[in-house]
Amino acid sequence: KGLGGQKHQRASQIPSEFSQGERVAMKEALKGAIHIPTVSFGPKEINTTALAEFGEYIRSVFPTVFKTSFVQHEVIGEYSHLFTVQGSDPSLQPYMLLAHSDVVPAPDEGWEVPPFSGLEHDGFIHGRGTLDNKNSVMAILQALELLLLRNYIPRRSFFIALGHDEEISGGAQKISALLQARGVQLAFIVDEGNFILDGFIPNLKKPFAIIAVTEKGAINLMLQVNTTPGHSSAPPKETSIGILAAAVSRLEQTPMPNMFGSGLLKMTLQELAHEFPFPTNIILSNLWLFGPLVSRLIERNYITNALVRTTTALTMFNAGVKVNVIPPVAQAIINFRVDPAQTVQEVLELVKNIVADNRVQFHVLSAIDPLPVSPSDHQALGYQLLRQTIRSVFPEVNIVAPGVCIGNTDSRHYTNLTTSIYRFNPLYLNPQSFQSIHGINEKISVRAYETQVKFIFEFIQNADTDQEPVPHLHEL
Numbered sequence: 305k306g307l308g309g310q311k312h313q314r315a316s317q318i319p320s321e322f323s324q325g326e327r328v329a330m331k332e333a334l335k336g337a338i339h340i341p342t343v344s345f346g347p348k349e350i351n352t353t354a355l356a357e358f359g360e361y362i363r364s365v366f367p368t369v370f371k372t373s374f375v376q377h378e379v380i381g382e383y384s385h386l387f388t389v390q391g392s393d394p395s396l397q398p399y400m401l402l403a404h405s406d407v408v409p410a411p412d413e414g415w416e417v418p419p420f421s422g423l424e425h426d427g428f429i430h431g432r433g434t435l436d437n438k439n440s441v442m443a444i445l446q447a448l449e450l451l452l453l454r455n456y457i458p459r460r461s462f463f464i465a466l467g468h469d470e471e472i473s474g475g476a477q478k479i480s481a482l483l484q485a486r487g488v489q490l491a492f493i494v495d496e497g498n499f500i501l502d503g504f505i506p507n508l509k510k511p512f513a514i515i516a517v518t519e520k521g522a523i524n525l526m527l528q529v530n531t532t533p534g535h536s537s538a539p540p541k542e543t544s545i546g547i548l549a550a551a552v553s554r555l556e557q558t559p560m561p562n563m564f565g566s567g568l569l570k571m572t573l574q575e576l577a578h579e580f581p582f583p584t585n586i587i588l589s590n591l592w593l594f595g596p597l598v599s600r601l602i603e604r605n606y607i608t609n610a611l612v613r614t615t616t617a618l619t620m621f622n623a624g625v626k627v628n629v630i631p632p633v634a635q636a637i638i639n640f641r642v643d644p645a646q647t648v649q650e651v652l653e654l655v656k657n658i659v660a661d662n663r664v665q666f667h668v669l670s671a672i673d674p675l676p677v678s679p680s681d682h683q684a685l686g687y688q689l690l691r692q693t694i695r696s697v698f699p700e701v702n703i704v705a706p707g708v709c710i711g712n713t714d715s716r717h718y719t720n721l722t723t724s725i726y727r728f729n730p731l732y733l734n735p736q737s738f739q740s741i742h743g744i745n746e747k748i749s750v751r752a753y754e755t756q757v758k759f760i761f762e763f764i765q766n767a768d769t770d771q772e773p774v775p776h777l778h779e780l
């Protein structure tokens with residue numbers, strides 16, 4: 305289905321089977337990568353020593369990638385890496401795999417094992433970056449290393465872009481600009497983002513794969529209130545802190561509108577419908593009737609709520625200079641994630657109306673509109689290749705559906721190179737592991753990591769297809 309079946313694949317698929325020695329080597333390579341604290345602390349605050357060490361490290365664990373004549377390696381912006389893997393058939397449009405080597409900070413508190421230990425315990429490799437996103441950096445290079453060791457020569461060229469500052473909204477622009485200057489246009493891009501989701505929806509026991517075909521926009525908005533400072537023994541009726549606190553509280557208490565009806569989520573739920581027991585299957589198959597009910601249920605859970613509206617997160621608050629001084633200035637930063645059915649401008653208008661206090665100043669620190677929706681139809685090569693590989697590597701997963709990524713990814717810097725951007729990690733994710741991303745006790749099972757390598761190993765080979773995806777009449 306989709307890609308038209310076996311006849312579209314290369315005659316000699318290299319089996320995705322790895323020896324015991326290779327399996328040990330691949331998990332040890334990931335552990336070593338976790339051990340290098342490539343932390344992005346804040347704008348312009350990166351651990352350059354660790355990033356340089358990481359560059360040396362990948363050279364040492366993937367020697368074949370670095371010595372193969374048709375794989376070109378370039379260091380971009382000092383610590384990012386771009387690999388160009390030259391295919392044998394120039395008529396096939398290239399694609400690109402993305403991942404990032406930097407991680408968010410991880411103070412030791414609360415972790416079962418130190419976050420940069422890369423320790424293996426109970427079948428899991430523990431540490432910051434095991435899910436976000438050194439697993440992908442290492443799995444992509446590992447899969448390529450293993451393919452090259454088996455004398456694989458791709459037909460379709462591809463790029464691997466490994467950013468070093470994704471966590472501070474960084475410099476993928478440099479790679480993107482370089483490729484644009486070289487006249488590169490890509491068939492598609494695959495980046496981090498969504499997963500095979502397990503346990504996010506009550507009553508749905510079966511896992512389902514969501515390939516994100518768009519991502520939400522984002523606004524970082526600073527609200528500021530200035531008042532005259534003075535002696536705290538004779539305070540005014542309202543201080544800058546009180547005015548600002550009331551404004552941000554109004555924002556927190558007034559959620560942005562529920563956009564369920566206009567979003568991709570409706571499509572996703574319709575695809576999931578028949579996996580649910582009665583009566584949920586009937587309800588989800590008839591959203592024209594039950595839409596309002598379903599959208600109310602979805603917004604009750606804080607994770608699924610993020611799928612139906614622009615979210616409002618109060619993330620920073622600063623005020624005050626001394627215990628007995630009326631504060632001259634109070635500042636708060638609010639991080640909005642903009643629903644794909646809205647624009648930054650629409651959200652800012654709503655915010656002004658909710659705050660409704662002209663003593664509160666607005667400073668937009670950064671803003672990006674939601675990303676365009678990539679195709680997911682039967683002709684969409686990247687989407688169909690992902691789908692085909694999911695079916696092969698995860699045969700137990702019955703549903704593969706398009707969806708929205710609630711976070712932002714480096715792929716947003718590449719819209720100049722392609723209209724087909726897919727955000728998908730070939731890993732299971734449950735609500736607990738979701739909490740560990742940017743949280744504590746991030747870990748990946750050894751088995752899941754091996755499966756991620758297997759997925760990429762098969763995906764690269766599947767991408768050598770030279771035929772357009774063909775339509776099929778019905779889904780099972």
Ligand SMILES: CCCCCCCCCCCCCCCCCC(=O)N[C@@H](Cc1ccccc1)C(=O)O
Pocket residue numbers: 470471472473496497498499501504505572573607608611709710711712713738
């Ligand atoms: C049909 C029902 C589905 C159930 C939904 C379950 C949702 C599952 C969540 C999937 C995980 C989402 C992980 C998103 C990865 C985004 C990566 C990231 O964290 N990016 C940063 C980028 C950034 C932006 C601005 C400044 C610094 C960094 C982010 O904050 O978005």
Ligand SMILES: [Zn+2]
Pocket residue numbers: 404436437470496
């Ligand atoms: Zn990430």
Ligand SMILES: [Zn+2]
Pocket residue numbers: 408436471742
């Ligand atoms: Zn992250």
